Amino acid sequence: xxxxxxxxxxxxxxxxxxxxxxxxxxxxxxxxxxxxxxxxxxxxxxxxxxxxxxxxxxxxxxxxxxxxxxxxxxxxxxxxxxxxxxxxxxxxxxxxxxxxxxxxxxxxxxxxxxxxxxxxxxxxxxxxxxxxxxxxxxxxxxxxxxxxxxxxxxxxxxxxxxxxxxxxxxxxxxxxxxxxxxxxxxxxxxxxxxxxxxxxxxxxxxxxxxxxxxxxxxxxxxxxxxxxxxxxxxxxxxxxxxxxxxxxxxxxxxxxxxxxxxxxxxxxxxxxxxxxxxxxxxxxxxxxxxxxxxxxxxxxxxxxxxxxxxxxxxxxxxxxxxxxxxxxxxxxxxxxxxxxxxxxxxxxxxxxxxxxxxxxxxxxxxxxxxxxxxxxxxxxxxxxxxxxxxxxxxxxxxxxxxxxxxxxxxxxxxxxxxxxxxxxxxxxxxxxxxxxxxxxxxxxxxxxxxxxxxxxxxxxxxxxxxxxxxxxxxxxxxxxxxxxxxxxxxxxxxxxx
Amino acid sequence: xxxxxxxxxxxxxxxxxxxxxxxxxxxxxxxxxxxxxxxxxxxxxxxxxx
Numbered sequence: 001x002x003x004x005x006x007x008x009x010x011x012x013x014x015x016x017x018x019x020x021x022x023x024x025x026x027x028x029x030x031x032x033x034x035x036x037x038x039x040x041x042x043x044x045x046x047x048x049x050x051x052x053x054x055x056x057x058x059x060x061x062x063x064x065x066x067x068x069x070x071x072x073x074x075x076x077x078x079x080x081x082x083x084x085x086x087x088x089x090x091x092x093x094x095x096x097x098x099x100x101x102x103x104x105x106x107x108x109x110x111x112x113x114x115x116x117x118x119x120x121x122x123x124x125x126x127x128x129x130x131x132x133x134x135x136x137x138x139x140x141x142x143x144x145x146x147x148x149x150x151x152x153x154x155x156x157x158x159x160x161x162x163x164x165x166x167x168x169x170x171x172x173x174x175x176x177x178x179x180x181x182x183x184x185x186x187x188x189x190x191x192x193x194x195x196x197x198x199x200x201x202x203x204x205x206x207x208x209x210x211x212x213x214x215x216x217x218x219x220x221x222x223x224x225x226x227x228x229x230x231x232x233x234x235x236x237x238x239x240x241x242x243x244x245x246x247x248x249x250x251x252x253x254x255x256x257x258x259x260x261x262x263x264x265x266x267x268x269x270x271x272x273x274x275x276x277x278x279x280x281x282x283x284x285x286x287x288x289x290x291x292x293x294x295x296x297x298x299x300x301x302x303x304x305x306x307x308x309x310x311x312x313x314x315x316x317x318x319x320x321x322x323x324x325x326x327x328x329x330x331x332x333x334x335x336x337x338x339x340x341x342x343x344x345x346x347x348x349x350x351x352x353x354x355x356x357x358x359x360x361x362x363x364x365x366x367x368x369x370x371x372x373x374x375x376x377x378x379x380x381x382x383x384x385x386x387x388x389x390x391x392x393x394x395x396x397x398x399x400x401x402x403x404x405x406x407x408x409x410x411x412x413x414x415x416x417x418x419x420x421x422x423x424x425x426x427x428x429x430x431x432x433x434x435x436x437x438x439x440x441x442x443x444x445x446x447x448x449x450x451x452x453x454x455x456x457x458x459x460x461x462x463x464x465x466x467x468x469x470x471x472x473x474x475x476x477x478x479x480x481x482x483x484x485x486x487x488x489x490x491x492x493x494x495x496x497x
Numbered sequence: 498x499x500x501x502x503x504x505x506x507x508x509x510x511x512x513x514x515x516x517x518x519x520x521x522x523x524x525x526x527x528x529x530x531x532x533x534x535x536x537x538x539x540x541x542x543x544x545x546x547x
Contacts, residue, residue, distance in 0.1 A: 030537040032544065043536050047522050048529035075504040082507075180537070187526045194519040201512065210508065214501060226500035275518075282515045285508060 002153035002316040002324070009152075009325030016192055016329040017169065020336065023188055024173025024181040034368040037178030038107055038348045039262040044183060049272035051190035052183050052341075053259045054279045058193065059338030060144035060331050063287045067311035070291030074217035074225025076234060077291070081284025083239070084246035085277045092273030095266070097251050100419045102266040109252060109415060110353040116418045117429040119356070124433055125411065126353030132407025133254055133346045134382065136400060140342075141167060141387040144335045150312035151319075152328060163388055166332065167339065171380040174340045175373045179262060182340045189333035196330020200319060201286050207318055208293045216296035237462035244469040245404070248412035254345040255338075290314065339383075347375040402440045405465055409472045410436025417476050428480030435475040439468040 031037050044052070069077030091098060106112045110129065114122035145159040154162065173181045217225035224231030228239055250256060250273075263269035294303070294310040303310045319327050351372050363371075410433045417424035417432075443464040446456035456464075 027534065030534060030541060032541055036537065040533065041537055041540065043533040045529035045532060047525035048533065050518070051522050051526045075500075078507075180533075183533075184530055187530060190526075191519065191523050194515065198512070198516055198519065210505065214505075218501075223500065226498075226504060278510075278514055279518070281507065282511045285511050286515070289508065 002151065003319060003321045004152040004316075004324045004328070005321035008322050009328065012322075012325030013329050013332065016333065020185050020188055020333075021169060021173060024185045025176055027180045027184050028173075028176040030180055031176075031178055031369070033365045034351075034372060035107070036180060037369055037372050038344070038352070039258065040179040040183055042262060043264055044259070044262040044268070045264060046268055046271045046275060048183055048187055049259050049263060049268065050275040050279075052186035052337075053256065053272060053276045054283075055186040055190040055193060055334065055337035056255045056341040057276075057280070057338075058283050058334050059140055060147045060335045061140045062283060062338075063331065063334065064143055064147060064308055064311070066284045067287040067291035067294070068308050069284070070288030071295050071307050071310045072291075073228075073231060073234065074221045074292060074295075075285075075288070076221075076225055076228040076231050078281070078284040078288045079228045079234070079239060080242045080246060081281045081288075083242050084250065084280040084283075087243070087247040087250045088273050088277035088280060091247075091250050092270050092277060095270055097415050097419050098257070098260050098269060098273070099266055101257070101415070102260050102263065102269050107261065108349050108352045109254075109257060109411065110349065113414055113418055113429065116424065117414070117426045121414075121426050121429045121433075122353055123357060124430070125414065126349050126356075128407055128410060128433055128437065129254060129349050130346055130354060132403050133342065133349075134379065135403040136407075137339075137342045137346070138383065138387040139399065140335070140338065141383055144331075145388070146309075147312050147331065148328065150309055151316050151331075152324070153316065160388055164384060166336065167380060167384060167388075170336050170339045171343070171377065174343050175376050178372065179258070179344055182337075182344050183262070185340065186337045189337040192326075192333040193330045193337070196326045196333075197282075197286050199323060200315070200327055200330075201289060203323065204290060204293045204314075204318060208296055212296050213289065213292045217292055220295060235462075237460070237466060241462040241465040244466065245408065248408035248469070249404075251415055252408060252411040254349065255341045258341075258345045258348070287311065293318075343376050343379050343383075347372060347379055350375050350379075402444050405440040405468055406437045409440075409468045413469075413472045413476050417480070421480075423480050424476065425480045425483050427483035428476040428478070431475035431479030432472045436468065436472045439464065439471060 030041075033041070035041055066077070066081070069080075071077075090096065101109065101112055104112050104115070108126075110122040110125040113125050141163050142159075145163040148154055148162065149156050149159055173185060177184075221231065224234070228234040229236055231238075259272050260269035263272060290311045294314040298310060298314060303313060315327065351368070355371070413432045413436070414429050417428065443456060443459070443461070446452040446459075
């Protein structure tokens with residue numbers, strides 16, 4: 001039974017959607033160049049950047065898995081949020097990698113790689129970024145739809161059509177206004193999303209109580225519910241893997257990096273990082289509290305076999321009519337901002353880097369804009385068929401982990417080497433990209449084959465993840481050292497020229 | 498217990514920080530959007546005139 005009341009809650013949602021569409025479409029007249037479309041003409045200031053980054057990095061899928069973390073691991077489940085906030089703050093304070101990236105004036109990370117490693121590495125990096133990002137995003141739409149079905153009591157037969165309509169709305173304003181529309185709608189979505197998240201959290205804390213939540217975590221998980229190092233399912237390997245993963249995400253995740261590249265200058269980009277850092281704790285802890293509240297109040301029989309549904313089941317019984325409209329509007333805001341940003345930022349890499357070899361002569365701005373718009377439309381079609389109409393087989397988390405690590409491990413190593421190691425070269429970069437893809441995929445294959453499944457389980461995703469980052473780093477070093485230095489040719493007599 | 502106290506403080510900080518930053522960013526963000534659109538509008542007008 002849900003408290004969703006169509007006349008009141010439906011009106012709130014309708015009003016929010018209307019305001020978003022108007023705001024998104026209105027700014028299209030300011031788009032005259034590809035730079036306006038992809039990085040908002042580099043005119044983004046600090047607070048708009050904070051709102052946009054925060055809104056983008058919180059989607060329904062984020063809410064679902066962070067709430068599940070809270071349900072399964074207690075407060076320890078919010079550890080990745082603390083690590084990401086720390087990484088974001090350190091990078092924002094020091095400008096590590098992102099300062100040279102923004103100073104270079106490029107539109108994308110692979111464009112920077114071309115300066116150091118050549119056009120082939122730029123193209124390969126573009127392919128890895130797009131594959132990792134789009135496959136990752138492929139599951140967002142269905143997960144978001146499942147949340148809405150659980151919370152609003154919407155008939156599941158309308159899931160596909162509802163999410164298709166939502167994606168269509170996002171695609172329309174993103175295609176017309178590019179990054180400018182994304183920034184302006186992100187701002188609106190940040191405000192709606194934050195109001196919803198805060199209101200529902202205060203409601204849950206008032207109804208369930210922080211004391212009850214803490215006692216429930218203590219009784220279910222003991223000290224492991226508060227300290228990841230003593231949690232039998234986590235341990236130091238979980239913390240170290242997440243430290244690597246989150247640092248890599250802060251340095252290279254396309255939606256995050258585009259905020260630095262869209263900033264009006266490097267200092268603004270760094271301030272956006274510092275200003276958003278603590279949001280990543282909120283991102284994990286707020287839904288985590290919802291998940292822990294479900295642990296405290298619901299029985300296993302009420303939740304069923306899938307712990308991912310614990311939080312929406314709690315919400316539909318706790319949140320009253322009227323506030324339910326705000327919650328759903330907040331979640332739609334979260335999802336729309338994520339979808340629009342993913343479409344524009346990954347579309348930007350396809351245009352700027354993967355299509356680079358096909359632009360032998362300089363294209364007109366009009367032609368460039370047309371191509372960018374077509375790419376976003378195609379990404380929308382891909383998401384629709386892959387993410388919504390095509391049912392995903394297998395485990396969601398393995399899928400997200402593998403697609404994420406393929407991209408993050410190699411791109412972060414390439415960016416660090418490109419920014420700070422003079423000797424780094426194309427051999428090292430190619431080796432890093434190959435190993436970055438090979439290890440996570442091999443782990444996935446080991447997991448799927450019956451004869452090796454036991455071995456894969458013994459290794460576990462955390463050791464495998466840590467090994468990926470270390471081996472990719474090593475591949476970059478060894479590959480770079482193996483390539484002869486230019487200008488150090490050896491003559492037949494043995495003397496160097 | 499230290500770990501309990503740690504998470505109680507973090508939870509309080511999250512609620513307080515997020516409430517404050519939402520209001521602050523909501524106000525300052527509108528100024529940022531206005532400024533950004535004014536600058537882009539000027540660029541567009543300059544391109545049209547010359």
